[in-house]
Amino acid sequence: MSAEEVNTFEPVMQPDFCPVTQRVIVVSPLPRGLHELVRDLSDGCFDVMVFHHLEQGIRNAQSADLLILDLTSYREHEEEVALQTLLMQETGGVPVLLLIKESMLGHMDERLRQQxxxxxxxxxxxxxxxxxxxxxxxxKKAPASLLLSGTSPAIFKDLWIDRxxxxxxRNGARIELTKTEYDLLLKLLLSDGAVLTREDLLSDIWDTSFLGGSNVVDVHIKSLRRKxxxxxxxxxxxxxxxxxxYRMAD
Incomplete structure (x- = not known):
């Protein structure tokens, strides 16, 4: 959230198991002060990597889903250097969450205040x-290149697909799909938002070119939607x- 937002949050439900995990990189000069944070992230199905130096964390950012930077452990004269270093870095689209001291809000660069x-x-x-x-x-939407590469899991909105x-x-709970329903969902995901005709789906999923008004695709899509x-x-x-x-919704 930005500095202007009210700092409220809902309780986090801890899953009984981790069907999938995501990676978080934590950068802190004094990581021992973040022991409880690292524990909560691990219990919440995150793989956590910890680095002491800002440059190390940013250099490894592409291997993570989130970069958490602890700016609270810097001495006062080091804060400005750390903030300016951060502004000059590029994380390649990996989102960043900043841990700050309340006293820092008054002299942070406006660009950082929007983080x-x-x-x-x-x-x-x-x-x-x-x-x-x-x-x-x-x-919100995993790129087709991620899915096509066979990477597992892939993500679409709140769906997690372990290929x-x-x-x-969804939300840590498995959705029981038949093989046909799974194949339909994956085919639509791989289309990267393009429309697939019923004939396309009949050909690819059922290996048939029957065009005589068959509603088999519609019946299975209806069942997939219900689940x-x-x-x-x-x-x-x-x-x-x-x-x-059909196509994947926006």
Whole structure:
């Protein structure tokens, strides 16, 4: 959240297991002061890497889903150097969360004031909540290149797709799909938002070119939507293109 937002958050529900994990890099000159934070992130299904130096963390940012920078451990004369170094760096699109002291707000560069900020120390699990929120908002849609590479898991909105296990999860809970439903969902995801006709889906999923008014595609899409909790009238995942076919919703 930005410095102007009210610092409120909802309780974080800890999953009983971790079907998938994401990676967080934490950079702190004194990481022992973040022991509880690292523990909460680990318990929340994050793989955590800790670096002492800002340059090391930024250099490894591309291997992470979120970069958390602890600016509270710098001495007063070091704060400005650290902030200016941060402004000059490029994280390659990896989102950044800054842990700051309240006293820093008055002299932070305006560009940094617009970043995701948490005043530290924070309430229990508050950083975990913001980490989950930031990653969700920055990964509304996984690029087709990620899916095509066979990387597992892939993410679309709040769906997690583990291609190795042919499994789909939402909020840590597995959604039980048939093989055909899974293949349909994956085919739509791989289309990268393009419309797939019923004929395309019949050919690719059922290996048939039957065009005689078969409603087999519509029946399976309806079942898939029901299991995803989706609605044709207001789709979150699968949108209907009337008279043509289907695509992933915006």
């Amino acid at each position: 995701e900020l948490v005043v530290w120390p924070a309430r229990p699990q508050e950083v975990l909540y913001h980490a989950q929120r930031i990653i969700r908002s920055s990964n 190795k296990k042919m499994s789909v999860y 995803l909790g989706d609605r044709a009238s207001n789709p979150t995942y699968i949108a209907t293109v009337r008279g043509v076919g």
